[in-house]
Amino acid sequence: MRLQKPKVLAILGYPLGHSLSPVMQQAALDYRNLPWYYVPLEMAPPQLGAALRGLRALENFAGANVTIPYKEAVIPFLDFLSPEAQATGAVNTIVVGEKGWKGYNTDIVGFLAPLRRRRFRLPGKSAVLWGTGGAARAVLYALGQEGVEYITIFGRNLLKARKLVTALKNFLGPAKTEILLFQDPRAAARIQKAHLLINATPLGSAADKENKKATSFYRPLLRGLSSKALVYDLSYTPPLTPLLKLAKNKGAAIINGQEMLVAQGAEAFRLWTHGAAPIKIMEKALKSALK
Numbered sequence: 469m470r471l472q473k474p475k476v477l478a479i480l481g482y483p484l485g486h487s488l489s490p491v492m493q494q495a496a497l498d499y500r501n502l503p504w505y506y507v508p509l510e511m512a513p514p515q516l517g518a519a520l521r522g523l524r525a526l527e528n529f530a531g532a533n534v535t536i537p538y539k540e541a542v543i544p545f546l547d548f549l550s551p552e553a554q555a556t557g558a559v560n561t562i563v564v565g566e567k568g569w570k571g572y573n574t575d576i577v578g579f580l581a582p583l584r585r586r587r588f589r590l591p592g593k594s595a596v597l598w599g600t601g602g603a604a605r606a607v608l609y610a611l612g613q614e615g616v617e618y619i620t621i622f623g624r625n626l627l628k629a630r631k632l633v634t635a636l637k638n639f640l641g642p643a644k645t646e647i648l649l650f651q652d653p654r655a656a657a658r659i660q661k662a663h664l665l666i667n668a669t670p671l672g673s674a675a676d677k678e679n680k681k682a683t684s685f686y687r688p689l690l691r692g693l694s695s696k697a698l699v700y701d702l703s704y705t706p707p708l709t710p711l712l713k714l715a716k717n718k719g720a721a722i723i724n725g726q727e728m729l730v731a732q733g734a735e736a737f738r739l740w741t742h743g744a745a746p747i748k749i750m751e752k753a754l755k756s757a758l759k
C-alpha cells in the first residue's frame with residue numbers, strides 16, 4: 469500500500485471561539501482514512517498577510533476554510549477565484565492546487581442544499597432576506613440564480629443593503645428586489661406574502677450578545693406569517709432559535725443552520741480531497757459537538 473503524505477487544512481478567522489468546522493472536518497478525514505489534519509488558526513487582522521505568506525511556504529498545506537472577518541480580506545492573497553466567489557466577493561474555502569491558491573464560496577451550495585433536500589422550488593417565489601452581511605451576500609446570489617421572483621432585503625443600514633444589491637445586480641436574474649429597514653411599516657405585509665424567510669443575522673443565535681431581545685424583535689415582524697411559509701435561520705445554535713420557535717408556533721416549516729453548515733463543509737471537503745464527503749459522519753460529529 470502506498471502511504472499518503474500527511475496534509476494540513478485549517479480554518480482561518482478571528483476570533484475563532486469554538487468553531488465547529490475542525491470537529492466536523494476531522495471526523496470526515498478520519499472516516500476516509502486520509503492522513504490529513506484540520507486545525508483552527510487564529511490571527512489578528514494586522515497579521516493576516518503574514519499568516520497567509522507563512523502558509524504559502526508550507527509544502528503540505530492543502531487549503532482552508534475562511535470565516536469572519538476574513539471572507540473578503542483574503543481575496544487579494546489568492547491566485548484565482550471561482551465564478552461564485554468572484555460574484556459574491558466572498559471566499560469561505562481556499563484550495564491549494566498545482567497552479568496556485570483558488571478561492572471558492574461554498575456557502576451558496578450549502579445554503580441551497582436543505583432547500584433541495586425538501587424539494588422546495590424557488591422559481592417564481594417571494595423571499596424575504598434579513599441581513600446584509602457576508603452570509604446574506606451568498607444567499608442573495610443563490611436566490612437570484614435560482615429564479616426567485618421577489619426578494620425583499622431587510623437591514624438596519626440602508627446604504628449597506630443598497631451596496632449589496634448593486635454588487636450582485638448582474639447575478640439576480642429576473643428577481644425584483646426591494647430594500648426595507650426592519651422597522652418599516654410595510655415590513656409585516658411583505659413577510660405575510662413571503663414563501664421563504666431567511667434570517668442571515670446573528671440575532672437570536674447563542675453567540676449573539678443581544679440574544680434576549682430576539683423574541684420581542686421578531687414577534688411583531690412575524691405577525692402575519694403564513695403557515696405555508698418556510699423559515700430558514702442560518703444560525704446553528706441553539707437548534708430552535710427564538711425566530712424558529714415563533715415560526716413553528718405559527719405552523720410554518722423551519723430549517724436551522726446546521727444543515728447548511730454541514731453542506732458547505734461537505735462541498736469544501738469535496739474540493740480539497742476530490743472525493744465525496746461522508747455527510748452522515750459530519751452530521752454526527754456536529755451533533756455530538758453541539759451537545
Ligand SMILES: NC(=O)c1ccc[n+]([C@@H]2O[C@H](COP(=O)([O-])OP(=O)(O)OC[C@H]3O[C@@H](n4cnc5c(N)ncnc54)[C@H](OP(=O)(O)O)[C@@H]3O)[C@@H](O)[C@H]2O)c1
Binds near residue numbers: 575600667673
Ligand atoms: N449555517 C451556516 O453554515 C452559516 C454560514 C455563514 C453564516 N452563518 C450565520 O449567519 C449569521 C450571519 O453571518 P455573517 O457572516 O453574514 O455575519 P456578518 O457579515 O457580520 O453580517 C451580519 C448581518 O446581521 C446584521 N445584524 C447583526 N446584529 C443585528 C441585530 N441585532 N439586528 C439586526 N441586524 C443585525 C448586520 O447588520 P450591520 O451590517 O448593520 O451590522 C449584518 O447585516 C451568523 O449567525 C452566522 O453564524 C451560518
